[in-house]
Amino acid sequence: MDRSPGRLNLDHLKKQAKELIRLYRRQAPEAYARFRHALPAAAGRSDAQIAALDLRLHDAQSCVARDLGFASWPDLRRYVDAQLPLGKSKADRVRRWLQLVYAADVAGTTDRANPRVAARMLTEDPGLVADDPYLACAVGDAEIVRRTAMSDPTWVNRPGGPFKLPPLVAVTHSGLLQIPEFQTRLHRCARLLLQAGADPDQHISSRWPPGSLEAPDDSNPLSALYGAAGRNHDLELTRLLLEAGANPNDNESLYHSLEGSVTTGLLLEHGARITGTNAMYKVLDDENVAALELAAAARRQSKRTRRQRAADRMRLAAAVGDPPAAVADLRRDTARRRRGSAHHDTRRAQRLQVRAAIRTDRGRRVAARTHRR
Numbered sequence: 001m002d003r004s005p006g007r008l009n010l011d012h013l014k015k016q017a018k019e020l021i022r023l024y025r026r027q028a029p030e031a032y033a034r035f036r037h038a039l040p041a042a043a044g045r046s047d048a049q050i051a052a053l054d055l056r057l058h059d060a061q062s063c064v065a066r067d068l069g070f071a072s073w074p075d076l077r078r079y080v081d082a083q084l085p086l087g088k089s090k091a092d093r094v095r096r097w098l099q100l101v102y103a104a105d106v107a108g109t110t111d112r113a114n115p116r117v118a119a120r121m122l123t124e125d126p127g128l129v130a131d132d133p134y135l136a137c138a139v140g141d142a143e144i145v146r147r148t149a150m151s152d153p154t155w156v157n158r159p160g161g162p163f164k165l166p167p168l169v170a171v172t173h174s175g176l177l178q179i180p181e182f183q184t185r186l187h188r189c190a191r192l193l194l195q196a197g198a199d200p201d202q203h204i205s206s207r208w209p210p211g212s213l214e215a216p217d218d219s220n221p222l223s224a225l226y227g228a229a230g231r232n233h234d235l236e237l238t239r240l241l242l243e244a245g246a247n248p249n250d251n252e253s254l255y256h257s258l259e260g261s262v263t264t265g266l267l268l269e270h271g272a273r274i275t276g277t278n279a280m281y282k283v284l285d286d287e288n289v290a291a292l293e294l295a296a297a298a299r300r301q302s303k304r305t306r307r308q309r310a311a312d313r314m315r316l317a318a319a320v321g322d323p324p325a326a327v328a329d330l331r332r333d334t335a336r337r338r339r340g341s342a343h344h345d346t347r348r349a350q351r352l353q354v355r356a357a358i359r360t361d362r363g364r365r366v367a368a369r370t371h372r373r
Contacts, residue, residue, distance in 0.1 A: 010080045013064055017073075021060040027051060035059070038066040071116055078117045090128075094135070095162050097121050097128055101138050103231060105206045105222060106163060106173050108213030115175035119182070134161025137170035140185025142192055149196040156198040163213065166202040168193050172227030172241070177234050190240055200224065200246035223250040229263040230256025238263045248272035254279040 023031035032050045035042040039059060042050045053059075061073040070076040082096050099107045100118035107113075122128060122139065129135040133155065136144035145167070149156050159166045165173070171190045176182040194200060203223040204216065211217030225246040228237040230253045242248060254272045257264045258279060268274075 008068070008076075008080050008083070010077065013076065013080070014061075017057060017060040017064045020063060021055070021057050024051075024055055024060070034067070035063055038063040069120075075114065075117050078111075078114045079120065082117065082121065091162070093125070094128055098135075098138065098162055101175050102163065102173055103175065105208040105211075106165070106169075106204065108163075108207035108211075110209070113175035115178050115182075119176060119179050132161065134163075134165060134167065134170055137161075137165075137167045137189060137193075138174045139176060140171070140174075140182050140187075140189050142185060142188045145189045145192050149192065153197065156193050156196045157202065159204070165204060166198075166224075168198045168200070168202045168224045169204055169222075169227060172224045172234075172237060173222075173231055174227075175232070177228075177232040177237070183234070187236055187240070190237055194240070194244050200241050200244040201250075203250075221250070222252060223247070225250060226252040226256065229253040229267055230259075233257065233260040233262040235262055235266065238266055242266065242270040249277070251277060 020031055020034065024035065027047075029047065032042075032047045035050055035055065036045060039055075039062060041053060041059070042055075045053075058073070065071070065073045065076040068076060070079065078100065082100060084092055084096060097118060099109050099111065100114045100121065103113045104110050129139055129141065131144060133144055133148040136148075156167055161170065163170075168190065171186050171193065174182075174186060177186050201223060203221045203226075205211065206217045206220035206222055207213050208217070208220075211220070223246070225238065225241050225248065228234050228241055248254065248267045248270045249272055254264065254267050254274065255278050257267055272279075
């Protein structure tokens with residue numbers, strides 16, 4: 001079998017998997033040996049034990065993929081699909097590769113990013129990036145980023161490259177952040193860009209349909225913070241952006257952070273709001289108790305901070321000799337804020353109770369319909 005990446009053909013690979021499962025069902029020793037070598041579920045098992053696993057076609061496909069160095073059959077398919085016919089330009093190859101690096105709402109496709117396959121293609125063709133500073137942001141080439149920022153200070157806030165991305169967005173949305181060998185490099189690039197004056201609130205408009213790369217959907221902005229906190233769930237990069245002044249209330253970061261909850265607490269600590277945003281519906285739909293607890297803790301901390309500031313103002317007024325009336329005004333202001341906060345909490349609790357009742361009633365109706373059947 002020719003396992004050269006340049007000669008892979010999906011139809012031939014499918015035939016190999018079908019032949020392997022046929023040999024397995026005939027109890028061929030070579031099939032057992034191949035499964036034992038490539039399939040984790042069969043590793044270290046005897047022929048009889050492998051036969052008892054009742055392996056299927058998808059197991060044979062996984063075995064074929066792992067023999068070729070891929071983590072899964074879907075990874076192998078994406079790799080084969082990303083290969084272009086001979087004669088295509090480098091620009092075409094770069095664009096196809098970037099569709100593996102960035103998610104569909106950035107790349108203007110309907111496919112998911114696949115950083116594992118992107119990393120493999122880059123290893124096989126390191127010339128893809130060359131000296132392009134926007135591609136350097138995608139892979140974390142800090143030297144090219146530093147050199148470009150020094151030679152052209154305005155570049156750090158200027159969109160460009162094949163996907164028309166601002167540099168900081170190109171870093172934080174890169175799927176290669178999920179590959180350990182790229183993560184530190186990409187963090188370094190983000191620091192360099194911020195130190196050089198990059199706006200921490202850089203954003204693009206969504207390219208997800210009905211938007212596209214050529215005509216983005218301006219009603220749905222995607223921030224650099226969303227890439228770090230909601231797309232890649234990268235705690236260190238999220239902290240870096242928030243400390244640089246990124247706005248946590250961008251209507252995307254908090255919502256998508258709830259899918260992993262790694263960065264949710266940090267967003268809430270920096271003022272992200274759940275109430276009144278799409279994140280509240282996400283919390284309720286998923287019954288995400290941990291997120292509610294994080295939100296409550298962040299709110300308590302916010303109240304303590306406000307009370308502390310009010311106390312500091314009163315102490316300052318007394319220290320500089322302000323008349324008692326000024327101190328009284330400060331006290332009245334603090335009391336008014338507390339009453340407003342308590343009222344808001346009561347209304348929020350009522351809304352949550354109503355939504356819970358709606359879900360319970362809906363569940364009862366579904367159960368009744370099921371019972372009638």
